[in-house]
Amino acid sequence: MGDYKFAKDKLAEVLSSLGDYQVFAPTPAGDVVRFLEVKDPAAVTLESANSTVPPKELMFPETETLFKYRLGDTGLDPSVPDASARRLVFGIRPCDAMAYTIVDNLFSWDFTDPYYLNRRENTTLVGFACGDPCANCFCPSMGGAPASEKGLDALMFDLGDTFYVKTLTDKGDAFAKAAGLDAAGDAESKAAEKQAEEALGKVKRSIDTAGIPEKLPSLYDHPFWEQFSDRCLSCGICTFLCPTCHCFDIQDEAEAFNARRARMWDTCMFAEYTVHTSGHNPRPTRKERTRNRISHKYSYFPEKFDVIACVGCGRCINNCPVNIDLLDILEKSKQAEGKEAKTA
Amino acid sequence: MMDESNPYLPYIVKVEDAWYETPVGDRAVKTFKVTFEDEKVWDTWSHRPGNCAMVGRLGIGESMFCISSSPTEEGYLRFSIMQAGKVTSAIHEVDAGDTLTVRGPLGNSFPMEEWEGKNIVSIGGGIGQAPLRPVINYVRANKDKYGDLKVLYGARTSDLHCFKTEFDEYSGEGTACHLAIDVEEEGWPHFVGFVPDLLMEVAPSPENTIAVTCGPPILIKFVTQNLEKLGFTPDQIYTTLEERMKCGIGKCGRCNVGSMYVCKDGPVFSYETLKKIPEAFA
Amino acid sequence: MVDLKELQDKAKEVISRDDVRRLIGWQRGTYGFESAPIVVTDASDADKLIFDPTCVQNPASFITLEEKRPVPRGQEPDTRKVAVMVKGCDSRAIVQQLVEKAYPRENVIVMGMPCRGVIDRRKAAALFGDVTPDEVKLDGDKVVVSLNSETKELARGDILADKCMRCRYPNPLVSDELMTEEVEKWGADEFADVDEFEKMSPADKWKFWEEQFSKCIRCYSCRNVCPMCYCVECVVAKLKPQWTRRSTDISENAAYHVQRAWHLSGRCIECMECQRVCPVDIPIMTLNRKMTRDVKEMFDYEPGVDVEAEPLLACYNPQDPEDYIM
Numbered sequence: 001m002g003d004y005k006f007a008k009d010k011l012a013e014v015l016s017s018l019g020d021y022q023v024f025a026p027t028p029a030g031d032v033v034r035f036l037e038v039k040d041p042a043a044v045t046l047e048s049a050n051s052t053v054p055p056k057e058l059m060f061p062e063t064e065t066l067f068k069y070r071l072g073d074t075g076l077d078p079s080v081p082d083a084s085a086r087r088l089v090f091g092i093r094p095c096d097a098m099a100y101t102i103v104d105n106l107f108s109w110d111f112t113d114p115y116y117l118n119r120r121e122n123t124t125l126v127g128f129a130c131g132d133p134c135a136n137c138f139c140p141s142m143g144g145a146p147a148s149e150k151g152l153d154a155l156m157f158d159l160g161d162t163f164y165v166k167t168l169t170d171k172g173d174a175f176a177k178a179a180g181l182d183a184a185g186d187a188e189s190k191a192a193e194k195q196a197e198e199a200l201g202k203v204k205r206s207i208d209t210a211g212i213p214e215k216l217p218s219l220y221d222h223p224f225w226e227q228f229s230d231r232c233l234s235c236g237i238c239t240f241l242c243p244t245c246h247c248f249d250i251q252d253e254a255e256a257f258n259a260r261r262a263r264m265w266d267t268c269m270f271a272e273y274t275v276h277t278s279g280h281n282p283r284p285t286r287k288e289r290t291r292n293r294i295s296h297k298y299s300y301f302p303e304k305f306d307v308i309a310c311v312g313c314g315r316c317i318n319n320c321p322v323n324i325d326l327l328d329i330l331e332k333s334k335q336a337e338g339k340e341a342k343t344a
Numbered sequence: 345m346m347d348e349s350n351p352y353l354p355y356i357v358k359v360e361d362a363w364y365e366t367p368v369g370d371r372a373v374k375t376f377k378v379t380f381e382d383e384k385v386w387d388t389w390s391h392r393p394g395n396c397a398m399v400g401r402l403g404i405g406e407s408m409f410c411i412s413s414s415p416t417e418e419g420y421l422r423f424s425i426m427q428a429g430k431v432t433s434a435i436h437e438v439d440a441g442d443t444l445t446v447r448g449p450l451g452n453s454f455p456m457e458e459w460e461g462k463n464i465v466s467i468g469g470g471i472g473q474a475p476l477r478p479v480i481n482y483v484r485a486n487k488d489k490y491g492d493l494k495v496l497y498g499a500r501t502s503d504l505h506c507f508k509t510e511f512d513e514y515s516g517e518g519t520a521c522h523l524a525i526d527v528e529e530e531g532w533p534h535f536v537g538f539v540p541d542l543l544m545e546v547a548p549s550p551e552n553t554i555a556v557t558c559g560p561p562i563l564i565k566f567v568t569q570n571l572e573k574l575g576f577t578p579d580q581i582y583t584t585l586e587e588r589m590k591c592g593i594g595k596c597g598r599c600n601v602g603s604m605y606v607c608k609d610g611p612v613f614s615y616e617t618l619k620k621i622p623e624a625f626a
Numbered sequence: 627m628v629d630l631k632e633l634q635d636k637a638k639e640v641i642s643r644d645d646v647r648r649l650i651g652w653q654r655g656t657y658g659f660e661s662a663p664i665v666v667t668d669a670s671d672a673d674k675l676i677f678d679p680t681c682v683q684n685p686a687s688f689i690t691l692e693e694k695r696p697v698p699r700g701q702e703p704d705t706r707k708v709a710v711m712v713k714g715c716d717s718r719a720i721v722q723q724l725v726e727k728a729y730p731r732e733n734v735i736v737m738g739m740p741c742r743g744v745i746d747r748r749k750a751a752a753l754f755g756d757v758t759p760d761e762v763k764l765d766g767d768k769v770v771v772s773l774n775s776e777t778k779e780l781a782r783g784d785i786l787a788d789k790c791m792r793c794r795y796p797n798p799l800v801s802d803e804l805m806t807e808e809v810e811k812w813g814a815d816e817f818a819d820v821d822e823f824e825k826m827s828p829a830d831k832w833k834f835w836e837e838q839f840s841k842c843i844r845c846y847s848c849r850n851v852c853p854m855c856y857c858v859e860c861v862v863a864k865l866k867p868q869w870t871r872r873s874t875d876i877s878e879n880a881a882y883h884v885q886r887a888w889h890l891s892g893r894c895i896e897c898m899e900c901q902r903v904c905p906v907d908i909p910i911m912t913l914n915r916k917m918t919r920d921v922k923e924m925f926d927y928e929p930g931v932d933v934e935a936e937p938l939l940a941c942y943n944p945q946d947p948e949d950y951i952m
Contacts, residue, residue, distance in 0.1 A: 029841065030907050031907045032841055032906045034841075052905065053843065053906070062874045063874045066352045067352070067353060071402065071403050074356040074381065074402070074443060078352075078353055106594075106595060107595060109594065110594055110608060111351040111594065111595070112351075113351075114349060114350050135657055135658060135755075135756030136657060204756075226665075230665035231663040231688065233847055233903070234691070234850055235845050235847035235849075235850045235851070235903070236844070236845030236846060236847070237845045237847050237903075237905050240843050240845050241845075246595075246597065248590070248591070248595075248596050249590055249596070249872055250352075250406075250590045250591060250596065251871065252403055253871055254403045261352070261405075262873050263590075263596075264874060265843070265844075265874075266590075266596070267845075268597065270846070271693070272863050277429035277432070282587065282601075282626040283626065284693060284695055284696075285693040286691075292600075295602075296597075299603070300600060300602060300603035303603040304603050317657075319905045321683070321847060321851060321899075321903035322662055322683060323661065323662035325655075325656040325657070327656075429865070429866075430866050
């Protein structure tokens with residue numbers, strides 16, 4: 001694990017030197033920033049704080065084929081990604097990298113998911129520390145930080161004219177070698193440390209999560225949810241743009257005789273998500289769906305996997321068109337008076 | 345067991361036989377007796393009463409169903425499926441000689457070993473008898489290990505009872521079989537009324553007994569209440585839950601009740617566990 | 627300018643009525659230039675209501691968004707009224723919902739809020755970043771923003787939503803009571819944006835939409851926020867038959883957006899909420915505005931302006947042009 005650097009004007013050169021990898025980096029299309037495969041290094045932007053769509057889509061795409069088949073035939077052709085392929089995500093924010101470490105729990109408990117896990121295995125994560133957190137960032141409350149190393153193979157810092165790169169794993173070292181980075185010294189690592197500390201001080205919002213996972217179940221019937229669910233659109237913004245939300249639907253699709261079984265993002269905010277064939281819906285209104293979203297992240301997931309399914313990236317707050325503010329909900333949940341979990 | 349490396353890949357199964365349990369029409373129940381196209385699958389396959397599987401048709405999709413045959417019925421699997429939505433309608437079109445897909449076994453199962461030495465009361469309603477059938481048949485096949493077996497089963501009309509041909513077998517073996525229908529029919533010699541009332545009529549003793557119930561949510565609710573009235577404690581009562589499912593392997597998210605995934609941590613739950621999860625009764 | 631105290635008192639009075647169940651308006655948001663819709667069910671919450679240029683959302687959306695639980699046996703359904711505050715543009719949604727008989731007129735109490743424009747939060751963020759303003763108000767031809775004990779004056783077009791610059795209905799077209807005096811109209815709509823778009827060649831248009839629809843993540847926020855998208859079951863959710871697949875790709879995404887545009891032809895009241903809420907900035911209204919102009923030119927019809935009107939697709943006139951049949 002070492003300290004490296006490269007001049008800022010060499011960014012395109014560095015990206016171009018990674019020919020052994022399939023490289024993904026934040027790329028703008030209008031106001032929308034997404035992690036796309038780098039075709040033109042000049043199109044890459046490191047300016048935006050958080051990408052609009054989180055890079056979870058690189059491990060868990062919006063839509064992906066599970067297997068293909070021909071109608072009338074019983075042969076199945078699985079589309080499992082190659083575990084030995086080499087992919088590299090360049091410029092991922094620490095919160096989004098930490099999100100992978102949380103979602104790993106889900107895709108690897110009991111049955112393992114080869115689609116997600118093979119991609120995780122074959123991907124090198126080169127992080128980019130945040131110098132200027134967004135208005136609704138609260139990663140320090142979730143065990144992260146603007147320069148958190150969790151889940152990363154290397155972490156870059158913007159030091160003005162230079163990027164300082166600290167490698168954290170063998171995969172990170174392999175990247176530094178492939179990119180032919182120069183060695184960095186004490187000056188750079190000190191500057192990076194200072195920047196990390198300053199960035200931490202710039203984070204405006206926070207939540208003390210102590211006690212929340214244990215308390216939420218006691219608020220199952222509490223009317224406080226309605227303050228938020230009453231204005232909820234029941235759309236997929238907060239969950240689709242959440243780096244830890246991982247729910248999906250599975251559908252068979254056929255085009256003449258060529259067919260596939262595919263999975264695609266789904267969300268507990270849609271009414272049809274839980275509706276039974278009988279028409280009965282255990283979560284009939286937005287109150288139950290809002291409660292499930294928050295409870296799943298802050299109570300059910302930690303109960304099962306011992307970690308809250310939230311990294312404090314602020315996307316659900318930034319993008320909600322009706323200002324349903326996760327931190328506001330959590331604060332109000334702390335004030336609300338709970339009762340013992342209801343028995344039937 | 346399923347392909348360990350890819351739990352999304354189903355097995356192809358051949359339908360050996362298929363028949364209607366209830367009159368043909370909307371919401372009919374049809375039973376499919378299937379075997380694996382690749383016989384080698386049997387070498388690694390093992391399931392337990394209560395286990396489920398994703399049954400599907402390529403090109404349409406798959407849905408979760410309980411395996412309605414007991415592991416003691418060897419050489420085939422049975423699924424009893426009510427026609428209701430897109431997938432079940434497509435499965436109902438299938439007959440002997442056709443193929444389906446099966447992905448499983450999935451979910452947990454009834455703790456049959458723990459129950460050894462105890463009396464078993466099975467209380468079912470309608471299609472809810474499907475997950476109880478493997479319990480009943482498992483106990484019948486292992487008579488020496490269990491105490492008394494009582495079967496209580498009701499449906500709206502006598503037509504709508506599933507597994508009708510088996511009732512005489514139960515009685516023949518000395519298993520008490522209490523049947524019920526909701527409304528009076530001419531010539532019906534058994535109980536008329538709802539299953540929770542039938543339960544009070546039969547009034548099984550809670551002494552060294554396990555009660556297993558399945559049926560519509562309203563039936564489960566009142567049967568549970570009545571079992572408690574009869575002196576059953578929550579740890580003596582078991583049921584199976586049903587939620588919308590897609591993956592069956594605890595990933596896709598939608599079947600959660602509280603922190604439990606019904607597809608993985610269920611479908612079998614003791615009432616003691618369910619009492620702590622308010623969403624289980626939603 | 628609205629007197630906040632007066633507005634809140636009026637709301638208190640309305641929500642306290644025995645025949646009123648809920649009141650929908652706006653409250654202050656939690657950060658930046660955000661406001662949030664609020665559903666008031668208790669008079670004690672009426673003090674949270676506000677009205678200023680941050681009140682962008684269309685409260686009429688929340689009338690049809692409410693999901694009713696099945697009424698337990700033996701109980702009567704709650705038939706009390708819903709009170710709703712609406713700006714001019716929002717009010718067109720109520721008019722159109724009434725035209726379509728989504729609910730009877732007497733079920734709603736419309737509290738009219740004459741309006742001189744609302745903030746576009748993307749423009750505001752570009753100008754002021756993450757800062758939360760102390761006050762935002764309209765003063766003559768200026769928008770006055772007070773923040774960090776400073777006051778900034780902006781030209782209306784610099785910070786107000788584009789729809790406000792061409793607004794022809796600043797005063798509610800349906801209301802039981804106006805909360806302030808009517809404001810003077812200023813805008814005209816010549817569909818300049820549609821003209822501009824139509825200059826493109828078909829190939830360029832397709833390229834444009836291909837790029838735009840490829841971004842879509844199918845969160846359905848555009849559909850859900852739309853006060854005119856209130857079908858019990860949306861066509862894209864149907865499984866038997868399945869008209870649109872759930873997978874996201876250019877074909878299915880385009881099918882969704884084109885279907886929605888068609889279903890809104892002669893119905894879209896141009897509140898622009900669909901475009902505002904889109905997290906990936908798809909200019910959805912470019913489609914709807916084209917439909918709006920075609921409907922206007924071909925059938926001389928404008929939805930959401932006359933409560934007595936018949937829905938466009940429910941009225942037939944032998945003189946109707948057939949140009950749209952390809």
